[in-house]
Amino acid sequence: MVRLRFSLTTVQRWFAGNLLLPVVVCYILGGTAARYFLPNPAGLLFTDLAGLMMLALLFLFRRRRLALYLVPAVFILIGFARTGQGLLPPGNPAAIANLLTTRSRVTLTGTLLRMPEYNGRITRLIIAVDSVLFRRPRAGGTPSPVPARGRVSLSLHGRPEDTIRPGDRLLVIAVINRTYNYQTPGAFDYRLYLAERDIFVTGRIPEPADIMVFREPENPWFRRLRFLPERLRQHITAFLDSHLEPEAAGLYRALLVGSRSGISAKTLAHFKATGCMHLLAISGIHMALLGLMITLSLTWLMKRSTTLLLHIHVPTVATLLALPPLVGYALIAGMNTPVIRALLMAVLFLFAVALRRQRSLVHIVAAAALILLLCKPQALFSVSFQLSFAAVLAITLVYPRLLAILDGGETTAAKETPRRNKLYRYVLAAFMVSVAATLGALPFLLYYFNRFSTIGPVINLLVEPLLCFWALPIGLLATPLIFFAPGTAAILFRVGALGITAADKVTLLGSRLPFASCRTITPTSMEIILYYAILCLWLAAHKKKGATLILLAPALVLVVSFTHGLWLPHSGRTTTVSFLDVGQGSSTLMQLPGGKTVLLDGGSTTSENFDIGERVIAPFLWKKRLWHLTDLVISHPHSDHYNGMGFILRHFRPARLWINGDRDEAWTYRKILRTAARQGVKIIVPRPGQRLASAAATKLVCLGMTRTDAHNRSGPAIPPPGVSVNDQSLVLRLSAGAYAFLFPGDISKTAEKKLLDQHRELRADILLAPHHGSKTSGSRAFISAVNPKIIIVSAGHRGRGRYPDPAHLKRWRRENRIVLETAKVGTVTCITDGKKLEVKTWRGKWRPGPVILR
Numbered sequence: 001m002v003r004l005r006f007s008l009t010t011v012q013r014w015f016a017g018n019l020l021l022p023v024v025v026c027y028i029l030g031g032t033a034a035r036y037f038l039p040n041p042a043g044l045l046f047t048d049l050a051g052l053m054m055l056a057l058l059f060l061f062r063r064r065r066l067a068l069y070l071v072p073a074v075f076i077l078i079g080f081a082r083t084g085q086g087l088l089p090p091g092n093p094a095a096i097a098n099l100l101t102t103r104s105r106v107t108l109t110g111t112l113l114r115m116p117e118y119n120g121r122i123t124r125l126i127i128a129v130d131s132v133l134f135r136r137p138r139a140g141g142t143p144s145p146v147p148a149r150g151r152v153s154l155s156l157h158g159r160p161e162d163t164i165r166p167g168d169r170l171l172v173i174a175v176i177n178r179t180y181n182y183q184t185p186g187a188f189d190y191r192l193y194l195a196e197r198d199i200f201v202t203g204r205i206p207e208p209a210d211i212m213v214f215r216e217p218e219n220p221w222f223r224r225l226r227f228l229p230e231r232l233r234q235h236i237t238a239f240l241d242s243h244l245e246p247e248a249a250g251l252y253r254a255l256l257v258g259s260r261s262g263i264s265a266k267t268l269a270h271f272k273a274t275g276c277m278h279l280l281a282i283s284g285i286h287m288a289l290l291g292l293m294i295t296l297s298l299t300w301l302m303k304r305s306t307t308l309l310l311h312i313h314v315p316t317v318a319t320l321l322a323l324p325p326l327v328g329y330a331l332i333a334g335m336n337t338p339v340i341r342a343l344l345m346a347v348l349f350l351f352a353v354a355l356r357r358q359r360s361l362v363h364i365v366a367a368a369a370l371i372l373l374l375c376k377p378q379a380l381f382s383v384s385f386q387l388s389f390a391a392v393l394a395i396t397l398v399y400p401r402l403l404a405i406l407d408g409g410e411t412t413a414a415k416e417t418p419r420r421n422k423l424y425r426y427v428l429a430a431f432m433v434s435v436a437a438t439l440g441a442l443p444f445l446l447y448y449f450n451r452f453s454t455i456g457p458v459i460n461l462l463v464e465p466l467l468c469f470w471a472l473p474i475g476l477l478a479t480p481l482i483f484f485a486p487g488t489a490a491i492l493f494r495v496g497a498l499g500i501t502a503a504d505k506v507t508l509l510g511s512r513l514p515f516a517s518c519r520t521i522t523p524t525s526m527e528i529i530l531y532y533a534i535l536c537l538w539l540a541a542h543k544k545k546g547a548t549l550i551l552l553a554p555a556l557v558l559v560v561s562f563t564h565g566l567w568l569p570h571s572g573r574t575t576t577v578s579f580l581d582v583g584q585g586s587s588t589l590m591q592l593p594g595g596k597t598v599l600l601d602g603g604s605t606t607s608e609n610f611d612i613g614e615r616v617i618a619p620f621l622w623k624k625r626l627w628h629l630t631d632l633v634i635s636h637p638h639s640d641h642y643n644g645m646g647f648i649l650r651h652f653r654p655a656r657l658w659i660n661g662d663r664d665e666a667w668t669y670r671k672i673l674r675t676a677a678r679q680g681v682k683i684i685v686p687r688p689g690q691r692l693a694s695a696a697a698t699k700l701v702c703l704g705m706t707r708t709d710a711h712n713r714s715g716p717a718i719p720p721p722g723v724s725v726n727d728q729s730l731v732l733r734l735s736a737g738a739y740a741f742l743f744p745g746d747i748s749k750t751a752e753k754k755l756l757d758q759h760r761e762l763r764a765d766i767l768l769a770p771h772h773g774s775k776t777s778g779s780r781a782f783i784s785a786v787n788p789k790i791i792i793v794s795a796g797h798r799g800r801g802r803y804p805d806p807a808h809l810k811r812w813r814r815e816n817r818i819v820l821e822t823a824k825v826g827t828v829t830c831i832t833d834g835k836k837l838e839v840k841t842w843r844g845k846w847r848p849g850p851v852i853l854r
Contacts (some may be wrong), residue, residue: 002363003601003603004172004727007178007240007582008790009610011334013042016374019257020363020366020367020370021362021363021366022072023071023072023075023366023847024074024366024369024370025072026072026075026079027074027075027076027078027079027370027373027649028075028079028373028380029079030076030077030078030080030081030083031082031083031373031377031380031655031666032083033076033079033379034079034080034081034083034084034087035083035212035381037364038049040581051106055357055814058112063297072380079373081373082373082377082547082654083373083377083378084382085378086110086376086377086378087195087341087377087378087797089200089403090149090150090200092150094146094147094148094149094151094549095148095149095150095151096129096132096148096149096152096200096201097150097174097178097200097201099132099146099148099675100176100177100178100619100799101723102174102177103176103177103797103798103800104134104135104175104177105135105173105174105175106132106134106173106174106175106176107133107135107145107172107173107174107583108127108129108131108132108133108148108152108171108172108173108176109129109130109131109132109145109170109171109172110129110131110152110170110172110363111127111168111169111170111171112125112126112165112166112167112168112170113126113127113151113229113230113444114126114230114334115160115165115167115233115234115237115259116160116164116165116234117259117270118159118261118262119260119261119262120262120264121157121158121609121726122155122156122157122158122244123155123156123158123159124153124155124261124765125149125153125154125155125156125158125164125172125205126151126152126153126154127152127154127170127172127196128150128151129148129149129151129152130147130148130149131145131146131147131148131612131623132145132146132148133145133146134146134831135497135814138520140523142624142659143444145503149304150187150198150199150200150201150263150824151197151198151199151200151201152173152174152176152199152200152202152203153199153202153203154174154203154204154205155202155203155204156177156204156205156208156211157469158208159208160208160211161209161211161225162209162211162213162630162651164211164213165227165229165231165234166230166231166531167223167224167226167227167230167231167836168214169213169214170211170212170214171211171212172205172210172212172215173206173210174203174204174205174206174796175203175204175206175212176202177198177201177202177203177458178199178201178371178795179191179194179195179200179201179202179206179763180202180797181613182582182583182616183581183614183626183822183825183826183827184581184582184619184620184826184827184842185578185620185623185827185842186522186614186616186619186622186623186624187389187615187616187619187620188412188448189381189768192378192381192382193382195336195378196376196378196381196382198381199551201547203249209513210264210311214740217797218738225541226603229328229331229332232332233257233332233333233334235255235483236253236257236332236479236482236483237253237257237259237262237733238257238609239343239445239482239486239489239490240252240253240493240741241253242722243263243387243493243494244492244493244494244497245497245587247263247264247267247501247504248497248501248504249262250262250264250267251263251267251280251456251495251500251503251504252471252475252496252497252500253470254280254281255280255286255467255472256417256475256476256479257332257333257334257335257498257737258282258333258334258336258338258339259334260280261282262438262519262581262836265609266503266845268491269511270349270504270508270510270511272449272451272453272517273453273510273511273516273517273551274453274455274456274459274463274506274507274510274511274516274517275438275452275455275456275457275460275517276453276454276456276459276460276463276503276507277555278387278388278391278437278466279460279463279464279467279468279503281338281384281388281729282330282334282336282338282342282642283338283341283388284345284392284739285324285468285472286329286330286333286472286476287330287342287343287344287345287346288475289472290322290325290326290329290348290476291326291346291797293473293477294318294321294325294326295318295319296318297320298321298322299314299318300775301314302314302317308746313486316347319350319353320350320587320626322350324523325812326343326347326350327343327347327348330342332648334403336384337382337384337385337388338374338381338384340370340372340375340376341368341372341385341389343390343524343657343774344367344368344371345364345365345368346654347394348364348367349361350362351366353696358815358833360440360467361396362393362396362397364388364395365392365396366435370384371382383444383448387441387444387448388443390441390443390444391437391440391441392437392440393439393440394436394437394440394441395436395440396451397512397539397761398439398440398535398539398793399433399436400696401538401539402432402436402661403428403429403432406428406432406790409838420474422684422819425642428461430461430464430673431457431458431461434456434457434460434461434464435457438452439457440535442531443523443527446520446522446523447522447523447528448519449515449628450519450520450522450618450622451518451519451520452517452518452520452618453517453518454514454516454517454518455510455513459507459510462503462506463503463506463507466499466500466502466503466506467500467503469752470496470498470499471496471500471503472496472498473580474492474493474495474496474499475493475496477490477492477705478492478493478496481589481647481848495772511520512646512804519622520562521562521565521622521623521625521627522619522623522625523562523841524561527558527561527562529558530554530558530561531558532553533554534554534555534558537551542611548584556781564626565626566627566708566814566827569595570595571594571595571598572593572594572595572596572695573593573833574593574831574832575590575591575592575593575698575734575736575831575832575833575834576589576590576591576829576830576831577589577591577766577829577830578591578622578624578827578829578830579615579792579822579827579828579829580617580794580822580826580827581616581794581821581822581823581826581827581842582603582604582612582616582617582644582794583605583606583612583638583796583797583823584602584604584605584640584772584796584798584803585601585603585604585606585612585641585727585796585845586598586601586603586635586640586641586772586794587599587602587603587612587616587617587769587794588599588600588601588794589620589624589731590693590734590745591696592693592694592695592700593695593698594695596624596630596691596693596695597629597630597631597664598632598633598693598700599621599627599629599632599648599652599654599742600630600632600635600732601629601634601635601641601642601745602617602632602639602641602642602643602644602645602648603638603639603640603641603642603643603644603645603712604616604643604796605639605640605796606643611644611646611647612643612644612647612809613643613645613647613648614647616644617644617647617648618647618648618651619681620827621648621652626652626723627652628652628653628654628748629648629652629653629659630654630655630656631652631654631656631658631693632645632648632654632656632657632658633656633657633658633659633692633730633732634659634672634686634730634747634767635729635730635732635743635746636660636661636662636728636729636745636746637659637661637662637669637725638725638726638742639664639666639668639669642668642669642672643668643744644670645743646671646672646675647824649672649675649676649679649681650675650679651683653679654681655681656681656682656683656684656732657676657681657683657684658683658684658685658686658692658702659672659673659683659685659730660728660730661685662725662728675748686702686730687704688702688705689700689702689703689704690699690702691787692732697735697736697737697834698734698735698736698737698834699734699735700732700733701731701732701733701734701735701760702730702731702732702756703731703755703760703761704755704760705727705728705729705730705731705751724748725746726745726746726747726748726751726771727747727750727751729744729745729746729759730745731743731744731747731755733762733764734819735834736834737832737834737835738834738835739765739766739834739837740763740764740765740766741764741765741766741767741830742766742786742788743768744767744768744777745768745770745771746770746771746772746777747770747771747777748771748776748777749776749777749778749782750769750832751781752770752777752778752779753779753781755782756781756782762782762786763785763786763787764787764788764791765788765789766788766790766791766792766830767783767788767790767791767792768785768792768794769793769794769804769808770782770795772793772795772803772804773791773795773803773804773805773808773809773821774802774804774805775802775805775807776805776807778808780811783812783815783817788817789817789818790818790819790820790830790839791812791817791818791819791820792822792828793819793821793822793823794822795821795822795823796823797823802820804819820839820841825841825842826841826842827841827842828840828841829841
């Protein structure tokens with residue numbers, strides 16, 4: 001009984017002294033629940049008011065003991081309500097997102113909010129819209145501008161003809177639409193990323209001449225003041241671009257103003273592979289260095305005055321005076337989530353120092369997280385928020401534990417030897433900080449990026465001093481000189497660029513090392529929870545003997561759960577076919593009984609800088625817990641069917657690549673074949689009737705192309721000359737018990753007729769619409785012969801009206817066939833055990849529940 005009372009008293013004391021920590025945890029739990037159980041706006045408002053009322057009553061009646069336990073619970077309600085409100089789409093009828101019903105060509109007027117960001121090819125603009133003119137009025141009549149509200153993100157190939165600055169009033173002709181997302185599990189949630197920035201509409205500007213600037217004679221002083229930080233940011237960027245080499249200027253821009261648009265894709269890849277990407281974001285190091293430089297300078301100046309020394313506490317005043325410059329720098333750096341987090345932590349820490357209340361960094365981290373989430377609820381689901389706070393918290397908690405282990409539990413002074421000098425201690429401490437940050441952020445790195453750098457902590461030891469203790473301090477010192485001593489600023493930036501160039505070389509060399517970066521499957525939620533539970537238990541039990549041995553059991557369970565796909569064959573008996581949403585393209589994954597996996601096609605109509613294999617297909621495969629694939633199939637050499645296959649070949653090590661043998665190959669297709677040859681992948685051209693894969697009662701058979709050569713019936717299928725590439729597509733049929741799937745590639749009605757003439761077995765319950773549902777395919781005779789219950793159309797939202805053809809849609813629905821378009825319903829997954837078929841779409845959102853065909 002005494003022991004129980006002691007435990008309860010201990011808990012109460014801990015809660016009383018650390019109430020902020022459970023409050024933040026409960027707020028995050030409530031916010032997470034809002035992501036999956038989002039009620040209507042009225043319900044969210046009621047929940048928010050109920051939580052605030054309960055909180056007010058607790059403090060009003062001064063029920064201290066009750067408050068200790070109920071305050072965290074109340075913050076679950078507040079977190080749920082605040083985050084839910086942040087996740088709701090704009091409710092204003094005049095919001096530009098609500099005025100749009102489809103992709104539209106419009107004329108916008110509005111104000112440029114941020115500096116234009118040019119990456120060498122594309123300029124990106126963010127405009128606050130105040131009116132929109134639809135070129136084709138929705139209700140007929142004469143086009144006229146209508147009031148509109150909201151932010152729009154626009155892209156332009158090249159640069160604008162005129163110099164435009166933040167705060168300028170613009171008239172822009174653009175093609176806009178609501179934010180589009182690949183509705184494929186594992187793909188980056190671009191819609192949520194933009195929603196955090198209050199952007200729900202994106203678009204493109206066809207020509208530089210489609211931008212007109214309204215030169216207003218005089219702007220009010222508050223308007224000039226509002227856009228001053230962004231204009232300073234633009235001026236600093238232009239100065240760097242004009243005085244440094246492009247690569248050095250791009251890296252310096254990332255360090256000083258938080259803009260990565262000037263960094264080449266290759267350089268970014270080197271920093272990612274070596275685990276140094278975090279160094280290119282505005283972080284606590286920036287704020288700490290700037291705050292330290294300002295505080296020390298002000299302290300030195302004020303100590304020159306005897307009057308000040310007699311009347312004020314100089315260090316405290318210097319600390320407080322450092323706050324306004326930090327806020328100003330945060331505004332110039334863009335005020336995104338990492339910048340706000342770093343600013344909040346710096347401000348809270350400086351206040352704690354000034355008030356002599358700096359108890360624990362954990363409380364500062366918790367306070368910064370709570371303030372940020374209250375101001376920007378959507379930040380909870382941003383990658384930057386999760387990574388930055390996980391890393392900072394791990395440095396605060398894990399780093400001292402790691403250092404204590406290396407010290408053998410003794411103090412630094414007791415362990416001081418000639419061998420362990422100060423330099424050695426600094427290097428060791430820096431290495432342990434990097435290891436701690438990696439341990440804290442590892443689950444999120446694997447969940448969002450499916451990779452981690454095995455050499456990250458070592459490379460950080462080399463790169464961090466070059467960037468953070470050489471280039472960054474010089475850059476911070478040179479930045480104010482731009483405005484009154486540009487010559488001196490240019491010299492300082494060139495000196496600082498030496499460190500940037502050296503860091504770039506180090507990451508380049510590091511990225512070339514074998515196994516510098518490892519790709520992995522996506523961890524499950526339970527694996528992430530188990531990982532952090534083990535880490536917390538290890539921290540809590542560091543003084544108890546044998547605690548580490550006890551933690552080996554859950555750690556082993558975690559390792560086995562995460563890696564069993566590498567060494568334990570899959571023993572499932574079902575067949576799963578997933579039609580991925582890859583935009584205007586095609587990609588289908590077949591998972592057969594016994595663990596065999598076949599990827600049919602993997603391409604899309606995207607820009608050259610967007611690899612659909614790396615950004616969409618591979619994350620989906622990792623989300624499905626696949627470490628490798630058995631077979632790849634390219635139905636025909638059109639880029640919207642293969643341009644993502646290079647990444648898949650390099651990272652999923654298939655045994656075979658099946659192709660149609662087309663000899664009229666583009667260089668990009670030849671590159672895919674060379675990649676396959678380098679990886680040791682066997683390249684095969686199938687014969688009609690040949691099995692590509694089989695398992696139990698499931699088999700995948702090639703039905704041929706248009707026809708086989710009459711003189712080569714035993715060899716590969718060779719199409720006659722003059723036949724289009726589309727009509728040379730491999731046509732595959734997957735049968736699984738009582739159910740069948742047909743994949744006809746991009747064949748036209750001509751090829752369909754030839755398949756019918758060959759009397760192939762075409763009947764299928766699920767048909768992938770030939771040529772994305774184009775009017776040149778899908779003849780009545782072919783659809784009748786296949787007689788599908790469900791037709792899947794793999795096409796992008798920009799192809800609506802053509803893919804699928806409206807006449808096809810009307811006829812198929814009249815014939816009572818279910819039509820699922822990936823552009824509308826997202827990835828479609830079909831699961832069968834040979835006796836029944838279950839069909840689901842993206843997050844199961846199609847109809848009230850999954851459809852089961854019997």
